[in-house]
Amino acid sequence: xxxxxxAEKRExxxxxxxxxxxxxxxxxxxxxxxxxxxxxxxxADLEGIDYEGNIANAGDYPFTRGIHSNMYRGRYWTMREGxxxxxxxxxxxxxxxxxxxxxSGFSIFRDLPTVWGIxxxxxxxxxxxxxxxxxxxxxxxMEGVLDGIALDKVSxxxxxxxxxxxxxxxxxxxxxxxxxxxxxxxxxTIANDPLHSRYCYGKPSNPIDLSVKLAVDIIEFCxxxxxxxxxxxxxxxxxxxxxxxxxxxIAFGFGIAMEYIRKAVERGLNVDDFASRISFYFSAGMDFxxxxxxxxxxxxxxxxxxxxxxxxxxxxxxxxxxGVHTAGSSLVPQQPLNNIIRITIxxxxxxxxxxxxxxxxxYDEPIALPSEESQRIALRTQQILAYETGVANxxxxxxxxxxxxxxxxxxEEEAVKIIKEIDEMGGMAEAMKKEWxxxxxxxxxxxxxxxxENKERVxxxxxxxxxxxxxxxxxxxxxxxxxxxxxxxxNVKSLKETRDRKKVKETIRRLREKAQMGEGENLIPSIIEAxxxxxxxxxxxxxxRAAYGLTYDPFDIxxxxx
Amino acid sequence: xxxxxxxxxAKPGLDAHDMGIKLIARALKDAGAEVVYGxxxxxxxxxxxxxxxxxxxILGLSFHSSTHLVEATKIMKLLxxxxxxxxxxxxxxxxxxxxxxxxxxMGVREVFGSGSSLDDIVDFMIQ
Numbered sequence: 001x002x003x004x005x006x007a008e009k010r011e012x013x014x015x016x017x018x019x020x021x022x023x024x025x026x027x028x029x030x031x032x033x034x035x036x037x038x039x040x041x042x043x044a045d046l047e048g049i050d051y052e053g054n055i056a057n058a059g060d061y062p063f064t065r066g067i068h069s070n071m072y073r074g075r076y077w078t079m080r081e082g083x084x085x086x087x088x089x090x091x092x093x094x095x096x097x098x099x100x101x102x103x104s105g106f107s108i109f110r111d112l113p114t115v116w117g118i119x120x121x122x123x124x125x126x127x128x129x130x131x132x133x134x135x136x137x138x139x140x141x142m143e144g145v146l147d148g149i150a151l152d153k154v155s156x157x158x159x160x161x162x163x164x165x166x167x168x169x170x171x172x173x174x175x176x177x178x179x180x181x182x183x184x185x186x187x188x189t190i191a192n193d194p195l196h197s198r199y200c201y202g203k204p205s206n207p208i209d210l211s212v213k214l215a216v217d218i219i220e221f222c223x224x225x226x227x228x229x230x231x232x233x234x235x236x237x238x239x240x241x242x243x244x245x246x247x248x249x250i251a252f253g254f255g256i257a258m259e260y261i262r263k264a265v266e267r268g269l270n271v272d273d274f275a276s277r278i279s280f281y282f283s284a285g286m287d288f289x290x291x292x293x294x295x296x297x298x299x300x301x302x303x304x305x306x307x308x309x310x311x312x313x314x315x316x317x318x319x320x321x322x323g324v325h326t327a328g329s330s331l332v333p334q335q336p337l338n339n340i341i342r343i344t345i346x347x348x349x350x351x352x353x354x355x356x357x358x359x360x361x362x363y364d365e366p367i368a369l370p371s372e373e374s375q376r377i378a379l380r381t382q383q384i385l386a387y388e389t390g391v392a393n394x395x396x397x398x399x400x401x402x403x404x405x406x407x408x409x410x411x412e413e414e415a416v417k418i419i420k421e422i423d424e425m426g427g428m429a430e431a432m433k434k435e436w437x438x439x440x441x442x443x444x445x446x447x448x449x450x451x452x453e454n455k456e457r458v459x460x461x462x463x464x465x466x467x468x469x470x471x472x473x474x475x476x477x478x479x480x481x482x483x484x485x486x487x488x489x490x491n492v493k494s495l496k497e498t499r500d501r502k503k504v505k506e507t508i509r510r511l512r513e514k515a516q517m518g519e520g521e522n523l524i525p526s527i528i529e530a531x532x533x534x535x536x537x538x539x540x541x542x543x544x545r546a547a548y549g550l551t552y553d554p555f556d557i558x559x560x561x562x
Numbered sequence: 563x564x565x566x567x568x569x570x571x572a573k574p575g576l577d578a579h580d581m582g583i584k585l586i587a588r589a590l591k592d593a594g595a596e597v598v599y600g601x602x603x604x605x606x607x608x609x610x611x612x613x614x615x616x617x618x619x620i621l622g623l624s625f626h627s628s629t630h631l632v633e634a635t636k637i638m639k640l641l642x643x644x645x646x647x648x649x650x651x652x653x654x655x656x657x658x659x660x661x662x663x664x665x666x667x668m669g670v671r672e673v674f675g676s677g678s679s680l681d682d683i684v685d686f687m688i689q
Contacts, residue, residue, distance in 0.1 A: 014674045112575070112576035112577060112627065113576065116576055116578070124576060124603075124605075125576070127628060127629045127632040127633060128575060128576060128577075128627065129575050131575070131627060131628055131629065132628065193584075219688055242581060243581070332676065332677045333656075333659075333676050333677055336675050340581075347572070360660065365674050366656060366677075367656065367658050368628065368658050369628065423586055442584065444583065445581045445584070445585060446588065449585050449680060453679060453680055453681065461677075462677045463679075469659075471659050471660075471662075472659060472660060473658055473659055473660060477658040477660055477661075479627070479628075
């Protein structure tokens with residue numbers, strides 16, 4: 001394919017290149033997931049489709065067109081932009097800045113030591129504290145992040161999808177309780193998905209079974225005490241980012257969600273008591289029409305799974321509720337301002353796909369941490385789409401399109417096939433243990449790279465229309481102040497010296513006893529208690545790990561002081 | 563016959579974005595290099611030790627969480643202490659353009675940021 005896409009060549013030999021460009025046509029006539037595309041789609045492509053049964057109005061089973069009858073006419077999607085970096089006070093300031101710019105929900109990111117459940121003063125944390133998120137070693141940090149934010153009046157997504165989710169979630173609840181707020185009034189989402197973390201964060205700190213047990217603790221706790229809280233945000237997004245295709249994104253995400261549901265039912269919960277609080281985090285990539293079809297297909301398939309496989313009776317349990325994070329992997333460092341256009345297209349995918357909550361990437365993400373300015377543009381992208389384009393004025397405006405409906409069917413069929421394959425292996429946790437998922441991901445990544453290298457997949461600025469290498473990032477590079485880590489380590493050390501040690505020891509002992517009582521014992525209340533005594537994430541995770549016969553420290557460097 | 567290049571690829575720190583480094587490992591093997599895969603979550607000390615023990619010609623480091631300046635400084639220092647600052651060190655990943663000259667100043671031979679072509683990386687490493 002072509003020299004025709006080489007702009008630099010075109011500039012050298014203007015006249016030849018121009019005629020070549022004049023006659024150029026699309027080379028790849030399949031979707032990015034490989035579905036062939038015809039010249040045109042007609043009513044014949046919808047033959048045999050029963051509108052009421054298969055598509056239905058928005059708000060009606062199987063919800064192909066949306067989960068609410070009037071969609072955004074009732075309420076816009078939640079406009080979130082994530083924040084979490086440097087010190088708690090810096091994150092707090094960025095959250096308030098975003099609020100002043102019009103976000104309608106917060107997202108809080110944590111750094112990698114927190115994801116791993118190690119304290120800021122752990123040797124492996126060096127160089128990473130406060131870097132790719134805020135460090136949340138103790139309750140002090142969460143208090144700082146949430147300072148001055150009325151927790152009963154906001155919706156907060158806590159993005160810590162690792163085995164540490166129960167501790168981060170409990171930190172949030174401990175802050176609320178210390179302020180005298182009724183936790184039943186809290187609204188938000190915990191990215192409670194340790195299974196997916198294996199593919200996002202690599203080697204997880206805890207083994208699969210313990211991770212799932214703790215995930216179910218959150219579901220059980222919320223089902224009993226927190227009716228407005230989303231107990232899981234099953235993260236198909238991160239899996240998709242590895243390079244897998246659209247039907248795999250649906251199938252892997254659903255495969256993971258079904259594990260949590262099965263385990264929660266085994267714990268004794270009634271599926272209709274918790275299913276309506278399970279939500280998803282999906283990607284929106286650059287294949288505009290296929291990605292919209294993907295979201296519609298996912299909605300229909302989830303409704304069927306919940307009704308038919310799990311026997312859920314309440315319509316709320318059938319609804320596929322999801323947030324979208326625009327595809328970070330579609331962004332490139334070359335000519336980075338072009339990323340704003342990519343993000344806009346992906347945000348439009350999410351809206352036309354019926355999203356409930358949207359996070360737009362910032363254009364500088366392939367280069368550095370998002371700056372205040374780039375985050376503002378990400379938010380403005382959502383606002384321009386919401387307020388200027390009119391796309392939110394009717395439910396599922398693309399529904400009924402011959403092509404979209406046809407593609408929706410194909411995506412659903414393909415996802416069903418993959419789910420069957422996962423079922424035959426004994427479910428997603430088993431498929432993971434067999435490393436089947438790893439193989440799929442490795443294959444996909446290699447395939448994707450080959451397509452880029454041989455230009456079957458054109459990425460403007462990377463393998464086509466390139467310009468001379470730039471030596472500066474437009475808008476500059478945001479950097480975490482170097483003193484952040486030193487300060488945080490000092491804070492953590494000082495906290496460990498000054499807190500009431502007897503109280504810490506006592507709460508850790510109670511947590512250990514609870515953890516030793518086996519899988520059925522919910523650990524959230526004891527985690528909250530330990531956090532209130534300022535036990536750290538490392539101490540809490542270590543105590544639980546030790547009770548389950550694992551090393552106290554996932555890196556086996558630190559020894560238990562208890 | 564020319565000796566096959568021995569290359570150690572590793573990813574220091576807690577970040578797990580290993581897709582790039584795995585792809586490069588495969589491409590280098592396909593191109594005839596001997597690849598020692600040091601893996602992820604490794605410390606500068608472990609990386610330096612492996613590089614010396616395995617007697618590699620090139621050390622390739624991947625970064626995606628903005629720790630490149632801190633970690634590369636440590637590794638270059640450790641190599642100097644062992645009198646092995648002649649080792650060719652190549653850095654790749656999510657690297658701001660502004661940092662390329664800093665990395666080169668500390669002795670990193672070449673930097674391949676995200677979006678680099680596999681062919682370019684392989685050509686550079688096995689040339």
